[in-house]
Amino acid sequence: MKGPRLQLYVSLNGYLLEYLKTYAKTLYCEYENDKNAILPRNWRWAEIAEIAGMVCRGIAPKYSDVSDEVVLGQTCVRSNLILVENGRTHAPRKKTEKWLKKYDLLINSTGVGSLGRTAQVWFEPKKLVADSHITIVRTADPGMRYI
Template identity: 70%
Template sequence: MLDLLKSSAKNLYLKHEKNIQEKLPSGWRWVSIGEIADMVCRGIAPKYSLESDEIILGQTCIRNNLILTENGRSHAPKKLTDKWLRKYDLLINSTGVGSLGRTAQVWFEPSKLVVDSHVTIVRATDKKNALYLGSWAFEHERYIESLHTGSTGQTELPRDRVKAIRVVLPDAGTLDEFNAIAEPSVKMIVANQEENKRLIEIRDTLLPKLMSGEIDVSKVDLMQLTNNH
């Protein structure tokens, strides 16, 4: 599903990026991220607390273009903030060699979820542009990484450089066609992530009992289980 999402977006922008002098189709245009985003900013400084129901995500939570909420930590908020994540926010790791440039997008309805100050939030003004922008970013991580400042070990991705990134934006009709493919795809990806989490929880619950002998599998009829499935 993720590969389908990337390839669908690539079919729209790739030939225009290869020849930036080429005239764009009617209704298409080159835009900077700053022109199409309400928010381009870093997250907040963490204040960890086991008693909070707010979760803060760091750079380890952004991997393979997916958000790993299980890697987040409880965080005590100082106040309500518009930096609480929203659906379709694009997240960009913005500090350090090896992490800087990795991207992911919020494809679920988040609740009391924030990122720390090592991650940049990009919030599209028009949600119609959001999934396309996210898919574009997934395929341009090396380019995003190249925009860093500083030396090895001290690299940072400045907000102004993110805002200045230029993207070819299709017309409204083309974006509607893309979103008709993208929206079901991301729903399925999220569903698969949730199912994987449930399976891991079941494994982590059962494995210690199996190892300790609390659950006796010696009398399980494997043939019957096979036939049932």
């Protein structure tokens, strides 16, 4: 897809992303300090330990040009997107539970200007892992969507 139609889709996606961010912030501000507030239907308060099956930092990679496993660094988490093309290949030591899965949440955990950036894995990753500057949050129930 090229030209004006592509530009229209890019513009619409940008608009929708900003709308969702604004709406999420509004909801957060409305309920953040009032545990007694009447929540919207199907909402409830939960502790992170109740909904997260894993909260951990990524791995310390050993970079290698002769591997097909990609490690994501902080530059890969931008504008709520995962930029796999910014990742680097590394030589995996062994299979790890830290290999990314669909719906994992990635949070940049260090760095001036990048601390706190987030993105969710909305695709089926293959041989993809985050480095130790990124926190991985994995849902305890893969059937649930915590958006």
